[in-house]
Amino acid sequence: MRTINDDFPIKQFNGIDIDTSIQSSSANYYTYSSRLVKFIVIHYTGNKKDTAKANATYFHNGSRGSSAHLFTDDDSCYQSVALNNAAWAVGGTKVYKHAECRNINSISIEMCCSGNSIVSEKTINNTAYLCAELCKYIGITADTVDIFVLRHYDVWDKQCPAQWATENSAGWTTFKEKVKAILRNEEGLTMEQYNELKSLIEKQAAEIADLKNTNKQLVNVVQTTMVYDFNDDNMPDWARKAVQAAMDYGAVQGDENGRLGLSYKDLRAICREYRCGLYEKLLE
Secondary structure, eight states, X not given: OEXXXXXXXXXXXXXXXXXXXXXXXXXXXXXXXXXXXXXXXXXXXXXXXXXXXXXXXXXXXXXXXXXXXXXXXXXXXXXXXXXXXXESOSOOSSOBSSSSOOGGGEEEEEEOOOTTSOOOHHHHHHHHXXXXXXXXXXXXXXXXXXXXXXXXXXXXXXXXXXXXXXXXXXXXXXXXXXXXXXXTTOOOOOHHHHHHHHHHXXXXXXXHHHHHHHHHHHHHHHHHHOXXXXXXXXXXXXXXHHHHHHHHTTSSOOOTTOOXXXXXXXXXXXXXXXXXXXXXXXXX
């Protein structure tokens, strides 16, 4: 968390300048000399097609009853409300879902939409970089992103951003992982490259799971079909001593060719008997 009493010192992220030339009307936010900020909240505009500049202009030109600190699109970013002021962004008429996050202690980023009211991958990628810069500024680490980076949906039950407005949204998880990766300086990837890498990791994880299942099946085959005729190198190490004791005490005898014909279950039973001291009693 950070007490903000001045403007955001970062003026550029991911090669994009933060344009502060079109400020919101003061009728759209609460003015503070300083405030304690803990959370970053991600929104979407919900429009069919818009730009960061168009949104900044809209809030500049009149009283709108709402606002956001920053707007992002495919290739630009406009800061509409100074960070020491509280934008009217996460409130609403419904009951809050989140116990702490409010306008007074959060920074809101609005993602602009493409032609079908969906946020593009490029805008999402830009927003992830902006979010990471804000995280560093207010003290959110990669390990605490899941706690302090939220959707509007997480604060109160508004479908915003609509494409991530489910409890287990894969898109939202991917976005947060991207922010974490940037904070950890583990990548210089585009969102497309990041998603390809993530898919590869998931594929490899599935292959490992398949191999584990195959190995389990093979173990089951060995345990149900393997026959141990002699107490030699083919006999499991853990069973040799017990089998030898059973042979010495006459509890286990081979056929005319000396073959014991023991199954895996037989070995387990002999070991249990050996640990219980049965063969010592037979010797007596």
